Amino acid sequence: MLDxxxxxxxxxxxxxxVTIRLGLTRDGRITAKRVEAYWSTxxxxxxxxxxxxxxxxxxxxxxxxxxxxxxxxxxxxxLPPAGAFRGYAVTEIVWASERMMDIAADALGLDPLEFRLxxxxxxxxxxxxxxxxxxxxxxxxxxxxxxxxxxxPEPTVLPDGRVRAKGLAVVMKGMTTPSRSExxxxxxxDGRVTVYSSTVELGQGARTVLAQLAAEPxxxxxxxxxxxxxxxDRTPFDNRTTSSRSTYMMGNAVRRAARQLADRLRALAAExxxxxxxxxxxxxxxxxxxxxxxxxxxxxxxxAGLGRDELREHAEFHNEGGLDETGHGIASSHWHQGAAGAxxxxxxxxxxxxxxxxxxAVYAGEVVNTLTAALQNEGSMIMGLGSxxxxxxxxxxxxxxxxxxxDYLVPSFLDLPAQLSHDLLEYPxxxxxxxxxxxxxxxxxxxxxxxxxxTGARLTELPLTPERVLRAIRGTSEEGR
Numbered sequence: 001m002l003d004x005x006x007x008x009x010x011x012x013x014x015x016x017x018v019t020i021r022l023g024l025t026r027d028g029r030i031t032a033k034r035v036e037a038y039w040s041t042x043x044x045x046x047x048x049x050x051x052x053x054x055x056x057x058x059x060x061x062x063x064x065x066x067x068x069x070x071x072x073x074x075x076x077x078x079l080p081p082a083g084a085f086r087g088y089a090v091t092e093i094v095w096a097s098e099r100m101m102d103i104a105a106d107a108l109g110l111d112p113l114e115f116r117l118x119x120x121x122x123x124x125x126x127x128x129x130x131x132x133x134x135x136x137x138x139x140x141x142x143x144x145x146x147x148x149x150x151x152x153p154e155p156t157v158l159p160d161g162r163v164r165a166k167g168l169a170v171v172m173k174g175m176t177t178p179s180r181s182e183x184x185x186x187x188x189x190d191g192r193v194t195v196y197s198s199t200v201e202l203g204q205g206a207r208t209v210l211a212q213l214a215a216e217p218x219x220x221x222x223x224x225x226x227x228x229x230x231x232x233d234r235t236p237f238d239n240r241t242t243s244s245r246s247t248y249m250m251g252n253a254v255r256r257a258a259r260q261l262a263d264r265l266r267a268l269a270a271e272x273x274x275x276x277x278x279x280x281x282x283x284x285x286x287x288x289x290x291x292x293x294x295x296x297x298x299x300x301x302x303x304a305g306l307g308r309d310e311l312r313e314h315a316e317f318h319n320e321g322g323l324d325e326t327g328h329g330i331a332s333s334h335w336h337q338g339a340a341g342a343x344x345x346x347x348x349x350x351x352x353x354x355x356x357x358x359x360x361a362v363y364a365g366e367v368v369n370t371l372t373a374a375l376q377n378e379g380s381m382i383m384g385l386g387s388x389x390x391x392x393x394x395x396x397x398x399x400x401x402x403x404x405x406x407d408y409l410v411p412s413f414l415d416l417p418a419q420l421s422h423d424l425l426e427y428p429x430x431x432x433x434x435x436x437x438x439x440x441x442x443x444x445x446x447x448x449x450x451x452x453x454x455t456g457a458r459l460t461e462l463p464l465t466p467e468r469v470l471r472a473i474r475g476t477s478e479e480g481r
Contacts, residue, residue: 018096055089062172098445144361167449174332182236186312198238205372244434256315340442351470365430384443
């Protein structure tokens, strides 16, 4: 068990420096993008090279850009090692990229919303990696976020001198590709259904979701399904519980195994009930002839008839892709898509930022569990608020100074916006999209864009502490003299 000090020494998020140059036409089309990013991986590489890779292709953003060049470097430093953090490289890179979108819009004299809409990727477009995109909903996400905050680009001066303004940001986040998940679903002599899965329950609700996906083909309430926790002796292989992949990857493996088990039970019951499998239906604990509920046989009886303790079906789900050394190929089998809108009030005398409204719109495809998906969105947004305004690691000679929650600040309930809301966008027939991280990366950028509009200052560094905001305001005032 680590104490708080040891925790801060063990792993951090990658500090990042990003330089972006854009080529633009006067009517607001992006023709080229040049990105150079440096990721501080600390004293040990850990997953730093992969963070640099994913941050590299993530730096292009959800935009149609014909000419792209990206150099992304993982750099050793004399600091604690950096590793995986919610948003996995994308939070840092979206901050830089989406701030640059607002800076470019202002340089062209365009509304930042309209500028983004002119350049967003759409279904069938080719991404910078060469892959053709499908199931694309960036426009819907951005428009939902803009609508939720009643978007307009002009700041408003309040009677007490504070300035209110709004900001937007869009995110395009990849998922681990290629990867593989395996699952088994079984029924025993007592008719109990068990899911064997190596997905780790981290508080994200994975157990509930996997139980739901197993229960549906079997005609069961999800509460009747038990799950075995990850155990190398009992549960099949899973790539890992990261990358917002579990509901999609493991969920599909579980769903396939459950459907196979349902088909197997129908086939076994068909022989015993002397009926065609297609004339049979599953009810909780039994297989019955459709329209003749008195002609049923229990699942446990079917298992016992095989002379087994358990009837088990195994299934695998994998996605394919990957990039070559030049950055071409399939970066993600599907993309996590979202947008955020923020409204802030800024005290120009002190630099204090107050977020009064925050909204995230996330494309979920098919929502399996509305409650757990909503909690993921809300948690991501609050975590993004912390990254935007509070959380900062300070070092002296390689040693951390912010090693407790008195010095390393995180949001409290008093820091939350008066209006915190979100959308889960669904489409009939769509595949599941993970939502464990999507709402986080655009939040700091949306808040930063709103603060920049309120102050007229060019903000390029997080967090947006009062001291940092005030320095930027004073620097802009001095430049204008």
